[in-house]
Amino acid sequence: MSKILHRQSIKRELESSRRRMLLAAGAAVFLSWPNLAANAAEAKKGFLPVTDKKDGYSFLYPFGWQEVVVQGQDKVYKDVIEPLESVSVNTIPTSKQDIRELGPPDQVAEALIRKVLAAPTQKTKLIEAKENDVDGRTYYTFEFTAQAPNFTRHALGAIAIANGKFYTLTTGANERRWEKIKDRLHTVVDSFKIEARVLQLVWFNGKCRKHGFYLSVLF
Numbered sequence: 001m002s003k004i005l006h007r008q009s010i011k012r013e014l015e016s017s018r019r020r021m022l023l024a025a026g027a028a029v030f031l032s033w034p035n036l037a038a039n040a041a042e043a044k045k046g047f048l049p050v051t052d053k054k055d056g057y058s059f060l061y062p063f064g065w066q067e068v069v070v071q072g073q074d075k076v077y078k079d080v081i082e083p084l085e086s087v088s089v090n091t092i093p094t095s096k097q098d099i100r101e102l103g104p105p106d107q108v109a110e111a112l113i114r115k116v117l118a119a120p121t122q123k124t125k126l127i128e129a130k131e132n133d134v135d136g137r138t139y140y141t142f143e144f145t146a147q148a149p150n151f152t153r154h155a156l157g158a159i160a161i162a163n164g165k166f167y168t169l170t171t172g173a174n175e176r177r178w179e180k181i182k183d184r185l186h187t188v189v190d191s192f193k194i195e196a197r198v199l200q201l202v203w204f205n206g207k208c209r210k211h212g213f214y215l216s217v218l219f
Contacts, residue, residue: 044187050075052089056163060191061087062184084153085181087171087188094166099138099159105129109142112159117170118146134193137162141189145175154178156189167194 047060055074065077070088078086102108109129118124129142139160146153155172169192173181 044191046184047187047191050077055091055165055167056195057089057091057167057169058191058193058195059087059089059169060188062188082174082177084151084172084174085177087169089192090168091165093164094161095164096161096166099140099161100131101161105131105140105142108140108159109144109157112157112168113142113144113146116168117144117155117157119148121148123147137194137196139192151175154182156185158189158192160194162194162196 044060046063048063049058049060051058052075061077062079065079065086068076068078070076073088073090075089076086077088096102099108106126106129110126113124113126124147125145127143127145129140132139132141137160139158141156141158143154143156146155152175153172154175155170157171158169160167169189171185171188173185
């Protein structure tokens with residue numbers, strides 16, 4: 001009988017120690033997880049934050065823009081007075097692991113602009129494309145114009161691959177307002193961040209269960 005009680009006591013102590021370790025680990029993750037919305041809002045006045053936990057990305061958009069629903073786009077915010085001033089995010093599944101697998105920045109940007117971001121009838125021009133590494137993740141950013149018969153849109157884009165998805169953020173404005181608003185649009189593109197999907201181990205009734213969630217790579 002005493003041996004049974006002794007084994008039960010040891011088992012309870014081990015479970016208690018395991019719970020303390022898991023709580024400590026969970027607290028460490030919680031404390032290190034940045035509040036992207038609060039940090040972004042504090043860092044950039046005149047902008048509002050968007051954090052999509054489901055698809056794992058965040059960005060800023062200018063205060064006053066309104067969210068609209070556009071078929072085929074994950075998120076769209078735009079100026080209701082200047083409709084060419086907008087930001088949109090789109091995600092599609094991919095088997096690639098890194099944006100560099102698709103080719104160099106100018107080649108990838110050219111193809112994306114021509115096939116996706118501009119209408120077939122528009123005349124496009126790639127102004128610049130470059131590679132940026134932010135906290136271990138590679139982004140391609142680019143600048144281009146798309147000329148239609150009655151307007152020219154001057155735009156910026158950012159693309160990256162993570163979590164089995166190809167992410168595209170595009171923002172822009174009418175060419176006639178480019179000089180006035182370009183700094184704000186650069187802030188939008190520079191704020192675009194993708195979060196890494198990691199694995200959380202949770203003990204429940206003595207069993208370890210796996211749960212996926214998004215944890216920012218910025219902490």
